[in-house]
Structures are given as structure tokens and as C-alpha cells.
Amino acid sequence: MSEKKTKRRDFLFTATTAVGAVGAAAVVWPMIDQMNPDASVKALASTEVDVSALTPGNTLTVLWRGKPVFIRRRTQEEIDEARAVKMEDLIHPEKDEDRAKNPEWLVMLGVCTHLGCVPLNDKGDYNGWFCPCHGSHYDTSGRIRKGPAPWNMEVPKYEFVNANTIKIG
């Protein structure tokens, strides 16, 4: 067999294998993507909460995307405590002013950033939250102060639709 012929055959086999591989990969994608959130789940992205009954010093817990969201109406004391903390004392430095645009209202995902447990209210060494699973302490701004959690509790996207209603998401 001449060298030229061998080359052409090699090209044919390479092309066939390559085209076949592309098709196989294309078939795999739907099987993977079917596990991603479906259209009905994505449509439930936002939820509205009536907070008119919430008095200062209390927390409302609502479900959003299957996770608890803490809505805390903070007392002036708590706000002062949160704002007095120095940045260098924080594990994950974030200003309270950035976390709570309206200082009276703290809205955050009630999920410990360590391994996903729900922290307890009004507990811990910093008068904020305490996660019973592995002992993470959060302050009155929901920032991590002590324990294994790496980050502050996450603040989701939210807005006040009117004075009494918060829209999360």
C-alpha cells in the first residue's frame, strides 16, 4: 500500500471517530442538564413578605427557594453594637452599613456558611446567632466572629415594595 493511500485512510478513520465523538458528547448533555433546576423551579425566584406585624428585637423566618430567610427588625442597641465593630476584628470583613441598607432591617439567608445548618436566634457570644452544628458564632449583623464558618451569612437580593412588604429575590 502506498504512503498516500495510508494517509487518506487514516484521515477517514480520524474523521469518523471525531464526528462520532461529537455526537456522543451532544447526547450526554441533555442527560446532565435534566438535573438542573427546571422551568417551574426557576419561575418561583421571588417571594413577597408582609412584615407589618414584626416588632423591634424580633426575627421572622420565611422560606425562599427552599431555604430559611431571617428578617430581623433590630433594636437601636443591636445596630450600635454591629456598627461599632472594627473591620480588623472580623473574619470576613463587611460593613454593617453594606449589609443592612436600612439599619433597622437585617435580611439574610439563615444558613450557616460552614455546612448549611440553620443557626439559632439570640444565641452565641456576640448576641446574634449561634450555629448548633459545629459552634459558629455570628454577631448582630450576621457576621461570623468565631467558629469554623468561613463567611458571613449571605444577604440575598431584596427590596421594600412598600413600607410593609419586602420582596426577596
Place this chain on the structure above:
Amino acid sequence: MKSLFKLFSIIIIIIASNSYSFAAEKAEYLKTDWSFKGLFGKFDRASLQRGYQVYTEVCASCHSMKYLSYRNLAEPGGPEFSEVQAKAIAASFEVTDGPNSDGEMFTRPGKLSDKFVMPYNNVKAAQAANGGAYPPDMSVLVKARGGGVDYIYSLLQGYEEAPSNVSLDDGVYYNKYMYGNKIRMAAPLSEGLVEYGDGTNATVEQMSKDVTTFLMWSAEPHLEARHQMGFKAIVYLIILTILVYFSMKKIWSRVESEV
């Protein structure tokens, strides 16, 4: 290669005879040119939007569409209302939600994620309001009837005076395309029943076509994606088949045998 040819002709004969026997079952339905048929078939957006109008203004007073959500109206491949339009449509319906913190159910304007509001709370209520007949849910109605779109299209236009040898009870109507010719639904469409926003003349034929197109979409919301993917898949398979055929010829040329 010869036996392969034989094999495929047998498969084609089986398929053809199958579709022949399917065709034999059908009555002679009215025909129209459906834009969604064929290899590249797509929905006619304007017709879908008009069809939605016919559905909400006429059908929806009795027929539910419980598997559809308002968000579907804005999704690609459907009527493709704009997001703003779809939100406005959703908000025009009162949706029951709850319970609230007092344990009470309450109503609020609809959201995109809500399912289409149902005309009756349950099957029994629907039957009670319609003289014992349950107006079927229309979400997959087209696929649930042997004649498909042609059947629905014909049925809507098939109301006639009953022949003298057929006696009809109260609340029963004569329709020449209905199985057994007796139907509990009065003729739902009449000339000019809806006023189309785009100025299309609302004849019974036009409304039948529009609402049937809408029902086809509601039963097969991914039809366009299916047709597009299907064409790509088959073209791909043909290319790969040709490549594999020549590879096979090459490989088998090493031995004295035919493939």
C-alpha cells in the same frame, strides 16, 4: 447491502401500512394548512396570540388548562407575548393563595409562575354546572383525540341542524364530526364573537384555526425545538453513517468478503 435494503423496505412498508390503517380510521376532516406541520414546522405567532384570546374569552369559562402557567405565554416557541404583556395577563386573574399567617386563604393578582386559573374548583363542580358533562381539560386535548388538530378544527365548525331521523335531548347538539354525532357543548363560536386586536376578521373558520393552533402549542410546547433539533440530529446521523460506511468498506477490503 442487498439484505439491508430489503430490511429497510420492510420497515418502510410496515410504517406505511400502519399510517394507512390510522388514516382509514379517520373521518373526512376539514383540512387547512397548519404552519407547524412538516420538517421545519413552526407556530404562527400571531395565530397563537389570537388563539389565546379565543381561549380566554370563549373556552376558559368552562374548560380548564391546568398544566399551563402564565409564564409559558412569554416562553420561546409559544405565543411569545412580551414579559410585560404576560405579566399583565397574569395580573388580570384573581388567584387564590394562602394560607396566610392567620390561616386564611386569600386572593391576589396572578403572577407569571401561577398556573392558569381553573373555571371550576373540581370535576364535580364542573359537572354540576354543565348538566352532568365534564368539559375536558384542554392542556393536552389535541393529543388526546385520535384526529388531533384536524378533528378539533372540524368539530368547532361541524355544528348542523340534526337530520330528521336523529332526536336530540335537551342540552345535546348535533355535530357531524363528533363521535356518535351527539355533543353536550353548544356551538361555541359565532361570527365576530371576539374582536381581534390585530384587525383579523373573526370568522368561525379563523377562530377555529387560531384556537386549534393554540391548543396544539399547549399540548406540545416544545414542538419548535423538537423540529429544529430533529433536523440537526438526522443530518448529523446521515453524515456519520456515510463516514462509517466508507470506513467499513476500507476495513473490509482487507479480507476477501463483501459487506
Place this chain on the structure above:
Amino acid sequence: MSDHDYRPKSKVGQWFNDRLPLLTLANHLTDYPTPKNLNYWWTFGGILTFCLITQIVTGLTLAMHYIAHADMAFESVEHIMRDVNYGWLIRYIHANGASMFFLAVYIHIFRSLFYGSYKSPREIIWILGIIIYLLMMAAAFMGYVLPWGQMSFWGATVITNLFSAIPLVGEGIVTWLWGGYSVDNPTLTRFFTLHYLIPFLILGLVVLHIWALHVPGNNNPVGIDIKKPSKDTVPFHPYIVIKDGFALLMFMIVFAFFVFYAPNILGHADNYIEANPMVTPAHIVPEWYLLPFYAILRSVPDKLLGVVAMLSAILILAVLPWLDTSKIRSAVFRPLYKQFYWILVADVLILGYVGAMPAEGLYLLIARVATAYYFLHFLVILPVLGFKEKTLPVPLSITEPVLGGSPNLAAARNKESTIE
């Protein structure tokens, strides 16, 4: 077998292979000597493997979204069709995949009938195949129940009621199958469990089927025993792999046509109506692949005997290797058998056709004649034919007909060497 001589080249390969001879197995499968005259009817084994894997993969993904509950099953299927990413694609592949699976298995079975592949020494392969076929029917039936449409419900009711034909214990068995006094939620959940289980049983049996095949090796269109490896054989890889791949791609084009352009044509419209225990659809028929047996069931006017006839029609195949008394395997050298073979094919197609028609008048008469002929073929014609038929001379090697063009010509030139 020469497999035992195989030694992996690398040290690591040898170390591994001495402990778990997977590489020996892989080598056996790739080098496996296969008759080089296999025609395209032989590619359906590979196609069936593809069908099984496709059904298992799409089935697993569907099961991630499907809810096996009488109140939610129908809705969850619509959820898959509308909301799940590519859900419509996966479900249509799975639903049409069942039909394609049966299309392929029928071709596979009729290939075996034509070329006598069920005969000694391949009886165990054949019987394993019949068991696989029975399990396929069970899986397909239970799968059809899961969408909980009208056909699901009434199909389940009718088929489970077949067991009530058993004297004395029949009613008890049916109640036990249902887990209640009618087909209902308990029935649906157990059918889902079994529908999930059976494909893996089939997979295990397929391994045995192939194992049993690799003992004597493939039959071939000439139907004679061949030495392996020899000039009559080619290694499985790449020769048979590429040929099976080519046939599989042709098959996939037909498959894709159904999935993308006629996904509901093989189904029944009534199954898009949610199950309603108060109303039976006007015309209830099983899926096309069960129609011939349905016709046999209906052609017998007695309940118990009808069920017996239907089951016998399948089980008779299991004893086929002993009913067919002819020593010659391939129909190519059996002129009379070849004609009866095609009559049987026509008979089964007729049974399938009348199975879809109402059981009355002329259809019922045709169904009865066709049923009678079906049993006549296996119980009378085949045993007698083996003794009476004057067969054509069979070549001594497959190389001969392969070189000489069509096997018939080669055989004709070789009249002297008749095998008695």
C-alpha cells in the same frame, strides 16, 4: 480457546490481570473470531444492546422526575414534558425506544428462525432469549401503566384480569396483584418498582446470552459449523464492530424520525386522558408489539383457554429446538421450510393486524384461522418437515459461497457433496 494464552504487555497490566482477568475478557471480546459471511440480519444483536442501554439511561433520568402516585403520575409526566430541561426529548426517546426495542427483537427472533440459529448446540442461547423477550413484554406493559392515562389504567385492568382465568385461586391472585379491589395506587407503585427492576434482570440475562453464544460461536447464513479462528472468520474488532455500527446508525435514523417527527404515532390518543375508573375507552388495544398475542387471546371463546393459548404461543418457542427435527440449520438449503417460514411471517403480521381490529365478524374468523395456523406451524409442520423435506446440498465451507457470489449458486455447483 486461545484466550488463555493472552498476556498483557505491561507489568501493571499483568499484575492486574493475574488478580482480575478483565484484560483477558476484553481481549477475548475484541479478538473473538466471527464468521465473515454474517449479513445485516446479524447486526440486530448489537442494535438490541444499544436499545437496552438507551432504555436504562433514559429511564433512570425519567425516574428522577416521575412521581409514582395515582394522584400525581399523570401530572408529573406533563411536568417532564413541559418544564424539565430536555424532558420532552428524554421521554419521547424512552416511549418510542420501547417500540424500537421490539422492532429490533422481532427481526432478531425471525432471523434466528430463518437461519436455524436455535438449533443444537445453541438451544440455551435461544431459551435465554425467550426469557429476555418475556421480561421485555412485562417491562413494556408495566412501563405503559406508569403515565396513568386511560390506556394505562384499562390496559392494566385487562391484563391483570387475565390471571382471574386461573381456576380457584385466580381471583385471589388478581387481588394480590392489585393490592386492593381494583387497579389503584398500590398497583401503580408496585408496577413502578418492577418496571425499574426488570431491565437490570434483562441486562444480566443478556450477559448470559452472550456468554452462551461465545461457547459455540455465531451461527452464519450458510448454517454450517466453522473452525475458529480460520480463513472463514474475522476478529470481532474492527470488522464486526464497524459493520454493527453502520447498521446501528441506519437504525438510529429511523428511531430519530419517530422521536422528532412522529413521537405519538405509535401510542394511543386515549393515554393523554388521565385515568378514570368510571369510563372505559371505546376501543382498547395494546401497543402494536403485543397485538399478535392479543389476537390469539381473543380468538378463543373460552376465558381460561384463551389465556392458555396466548401463553402457549410464546412458550412454544422455548421448545422449538426440539420441535424442528431438521438437521440443516439455514433455510437457504431448505426450499420447503423457506416457504413455510414466509407463510409464518405473514401469519404473524395478519394476527397483528386483526389484533388491532374489533373482535367480531370476519376479523374474528381470520384471527381464528391464523391462530390455528400458528400452532400448526410449530406443532405439525416443523416436526414433519424435518423428515420429509429434500434439502439442497450444503457447502463444506463458507468461503466457497462467499467467493462464488450468492450461496445458492455455490450450492448448486456443488450438488455432489450432499449432506444427508
